[in-house]
Amino acid sequence: MNKLVNIRTYAVGFVGPCGVTFVDLTDAVSASGSTLVRFTSLMDLIAMNGVARPQIDRLFVDVDGLGGIEAIIDDLLDLRRFLPRLPVVLISSEFSRDEFDLTRVSVCDCSLKAPLSQASVDYAIVQSRVNNMVWVKKKCEPFAQEKSKSDTGVIDLYWFSYIGVATVAGMIAGLLSLLETRSWLYATGMYILAGQVSLGALILFPLIKEKMGLRARPDG
Template sequence: MNKLVNIRAYTIGFVGPCGRTFADLTDMVSTRGNMFVRLTSLIGLSASLAVARPKIDRLFVDVDGLGGIDAIIDDLLDLRRYLPKLPVVLISSQFSRDEFDLTRVSICDCSLKAPLTCESVDYAITQSRVNNMVWVKKNIEPLKQVEPKSDEGGKFDLHLFASIGVATVAGMLAGLICLLETRSWLYATGAYILAGQVSIWSLILLAVLKSKTAFNLRPDAKNRSTLFGTKK
């Protein structure tokens, strides 16, 4: 068997049963002293890997051994969401060929056609990291940049103060008009309070509805129709 040519040793995680893929991969990644860690399921994997010691550098997933892509697609999406910086390599006999580009970047960084070869595994270990860095830069870092800034609370407070000012003016005008018409301070005070309350709550409600509308209009990044297309 040809030896792998990794520059350094990695901790390689594997999810799948103890079949041919498991045996082949164990032999291949152990050739250069890589540590091999087997996990039986993708369920709860995000939480376990987040605290795993030693830290897993790459994760290989036996798609066929876990029941096919339909059975694990949601778990792969969760893994991508909670551990976006973990390079993931999918293995399946259903792939038409090895893919080392961004073909399935929404759920993995590289995909290998089974049965495996030393050359494909070695290159996937290297290229999956490169592709993962590209995906993180394009999809994760922009999300951090558009998160609400620390001054968002100050903007809302400013709007609240402005609302109070407008309500106060509206109440004073209503009270003055009522006083001139009725010559009664009691009616004038009531008009002042009523107009002020209506004005301030109307303005606050308008601000809340505006913020909720903006939140609901944000695009949904999960497009399942393009997650597992294969090249002919």
């Protein structure tokens, strides 16, 4: 009985000329059933908007074919800035060996020494995603936490502003009642009501804030 095996395929992007590296990568990608999409330059890829840009899962960059690392370093940094969640693999004959760790994390997630092998390409496709997730978490999580603190501060400011407005409104209502009715009883009642509203708001504020935080927290 034949067993059906699910093989994960990818849309792999490539930036560089149609040279030896492109041919080797095409053979390696095709062997796993994945597809290869070629771009002429990093700037072309960055300049494409979300609709025009092909959906790719990984990006391989021929460093030598683009003039060397010094010629494209700024473009690589821009790529990291605009497409941080796209795993990037650099290819160069100048590298001393394959690197599957976070050695060059500022510009890529893995780097391969040319010429390529089937095994190195297959492993880079998998490991680049793992390294990219680590890098994204390291770069984006502090910003998200800072933004959350900022949003919390805005909520606190608005809430206490509402409490202040309610308190002042109660005091003004009490003063108007005093002027209208000439009765300290009504005025005192309005002052007491304003105080109770303010006190109740202060008591309920931590509970409301906690529930809002739980609702905004993503599952899993």
